[in-house]
Amino acid sequence: MTELKGFARADGRKGIRNLVAVAYLVECAHHVASEIMLEFRRQSGPEVHLVGFPGCYPNAYADKLMGQLLTHPNVGAVLLVSLGCESFNKRALEQRVAESGRPVHTLTIQQDGGTRASIAAGVDWARQARELLATQARVPMAWSELVVATVCGGSDGSSGITANPAVGRAFDQLVSRGARCIFEETGELVGCEQHMQLRAARPALGEQIVAAVEKAERYYRVLGHGSFAPGNADGGLSTQEEKSLGAYAKSGASAITGLLKPGDQPPSGGLYLLDVVPDGEVRFGFPNISHTAEIVELMSCGAHLTLFTTGRGSVVGSALGPVIKVCANPQTYARLSEDMDVNAGRILQGEATLDEVGQEIFERLVAVANGMPSQSEALGHREFLLGYKSFEPLGPGCLPV
Amino acid sequence: MKALLLLSPQDYCLIACRDLAQGSTVEFAGQHFTLTQTVPTGYKVARCAIAAGEKVLRYGASIGSAVQPIAAGEMIHTHNLQSDYLPTYLRESGAGSKSFVSQENAND
Numbered sequence: 243m244t245e246l247k248g249f250a251r252a253d254g255r256k257g258i259r260n261l262v263a264v265a266y267l268v269e270c271a272h273h274v275a276s277e278i279m280l281e282f283r284r285q286s287g288p289e290v291h292l293v294g295f296p297g298c299y300p301n302a303y304a305d306k307l308m309g310q311l312l313t314h315p316n317v318g319a320v321l322l323v324s325l326g327c328e329s330f331n332k333r334a335l336e337q338r339v340a341e342s343g344r345p346v347h348t349l350t351i352q353q354d355g356g357t358r359a360s361i362a363a364g365v366d367w368a369r370q371a372r373e374l375l376a377t378q379a380r381v382p383m384a385w386s387e388l389v390v391a392t393v394c395g396g397s398d399g400s401s402g403i404t405a406n407p408a409v410g411r412a413f414d415q416l417v418s419r420g421a422r423c424i425f426e427e428t429g430e431l432v433g434c435e436q437h438m439q440l441r442a443a444r445p446a447l448g449e450q451i452v453a454a455v456e457k458a459e460r461y462y463r464v465l466g467h468g469s470f471a472p473g474n475a476d477g478g479l480s481t482q483e484e485k486s487l488g489a490y491a492k493s494g495a496s497a498i499t500g501l502l503k504p505g506d507q508p509p510s511g512g513l514y515l516l517d518v519v520p521d522g523e524v525r526f527g528f529p530n531i532s533h534t535a536e537i538v539e540l541m542s543c544g545a546h547l548t549l550f551t552t553g554r555g556s557v558v559g560s561a562l563g564p565v566i567k568v569c570a571n572p573q574t575y576a577r578l579s580e581d582m583d584v585n586a587g588r589i590l591q592g593e594a595t596l597d598e599v600g601q602e603i604f605e606r607l608v609a610v611a612n613g614m615p616s617q618s619e620a621l622g623h624r625e626f627l628l629g630y631k632s633f634e635p636l637g638p639g640c641l642p643v
Numbered sequence: 644m645k646a647l648l649l650l651s652p653q654d655y656c657l658i659a660c661r662d663l664a665q666g667s668t669v670e671f672a673g674q675h676f677t678l679t680q681t682v683p684t685g686y687k688v689a690r691c692a693i694a695a696g697e698k699v700l701r702y703g704a705s706i707g708s709a710v711q712p713i714a715a716g717e718m719i720h721t722h723n724l725q726s727d728y729l730p731t732y733l734r735e736s737g738a739g740s741k742s743f744v745s746q747e748n749a750n751d
Contacts, residue, residue: 399659481726481728590648
């Protein structure tokens with residue numbers, strides 16, 4: 243039996259990384275927070291990651307996501323960096339993190355002597371936090387404690403044949419072991435709604451899934467743009483529904499247990515769909531301006547790590563949780579092999595089966611969960627993006643009772 | 644190494660497993676296709692003649708409708724296939740795409 247080991251948190255969850263998060267609470271505090279993080283870049287020992295929210299206007303979604311992300315199981319300690327006059331309710335956030343049992347400290351640049359003094363104070367605090375985290379050891383972790391996400395970025399005509407169904411095989415294996423697995427982008431599932439309804443564990447959930455995809459199509463139609471980039475067409479995909487059908491293969495063959503919105507935690511093992519398209523009238527622009535915003539939303543649902551499939555060759559990673567790259571296209575793999583963890587293009591060349599690559603993805607996931615850096619992690623990728631959105635609470639039937 | 648892949652028995656298209664050159668003849672299950680244009684890896688080739696307006700199946704499901712008649716062996720892409728949901732954005736379309744414009748006109 244494959245074993246997982248993670249870092250125990252006071253709230254009962256376990257993390258697969260043990261890092262200090264430095265969070266700016268408005269763009270005006272970004273530089274100070276960034277300088278604190280850079281002080282520890284490439285040092286051995288617990289990592290320091292930079293996250294934040296750039297807006298000066300208040301937003302309930304941003305409040306919820308920052309709260310979930312800074313109490314994410316991979317986070318061991320939190321340093322908040324405020325300018326001082328922004329709208330973000332830093333005291334409520336600080337209290338939330340403190341109540342989760344994590345060391346937390348807030349710097350306010352306008353009170354703490356400006357840029358240089360704030361950076362120095364932040365570096366001191368982060369150094370002590372790292373020393374504390376360095377004393378913690380991994381303990382056994384059950385499969386039911388693991389949350390795994392999947393996204394695709396830079397899809398092409400090979401994605402739906404190789405990397406996506408191979409991730410689907412890995413998802414099936416994870417779900418059968420009791421893990422919580424999340425797939426997403428209702429806008430990238432336009433055309434798959436009837437099939438997803440058939441896979442829903444409960445009729446009420448099936449109706450909610452169809453409604454979520456219809457909402458996504460309406461939302462994108464108003465914006466005049468589907469979730470389809472010119473690079474998708476360069477790679478042989480012709481339409482939104484063709485891209486969707488390929489993307490959908492990442493979800494595997496398990497029953498769909500529930501529907502989440504950003505920040506909602508999957509309550510038990512199973513397969514969940516994340517609805518990332520805002521509710522109500524179209525506000526604040528595109529649902530997610532790039533895939534990094536989706537990875538951030540998946541982590542706000544507790545995802546420890548993300549399986550990222552790509553045909554054209556995305557190189558991104560993420561702050562807070564590792565990203566494992568599954569490359570769909572053998573030609574892309576040949577050009578970008580250092581950025582890729584798994585070469586699923588071998589399926590197209592007849593050199594490996596879907597089951598073999600699915601097993602390889604599963605084994606890589608276990609190794610990365612237990613501490614081995616993924617390729618994007620080793621290359622220093624720590625992307626992060628959080629913007630404005632608005633959501634209503636989940637409707638009836640979305641979660642298992 | 645195979646040239647073409649059939650994903651579902653009902654499909655109207657085959658997928659190129661490698662770059663296939665213009666003018667070359669490729670075989671799938673006893674059918675021979677002489678390619679009128681280069682078909683890159685992952686792109687689609689029509690398995691049978693498809694009429695204008697007909698839904699094109701891949702994975703056994705519709706990926707859109709043919710906008711013109713497509714001959715067996717012809718490449719299927721944005722020039723002869725369109726979405727039944729949302730328009731496909733190409734760089735040449737320019738920002739502020741067609742549906743935005745048509746919606747503004749509709750409000751006039």
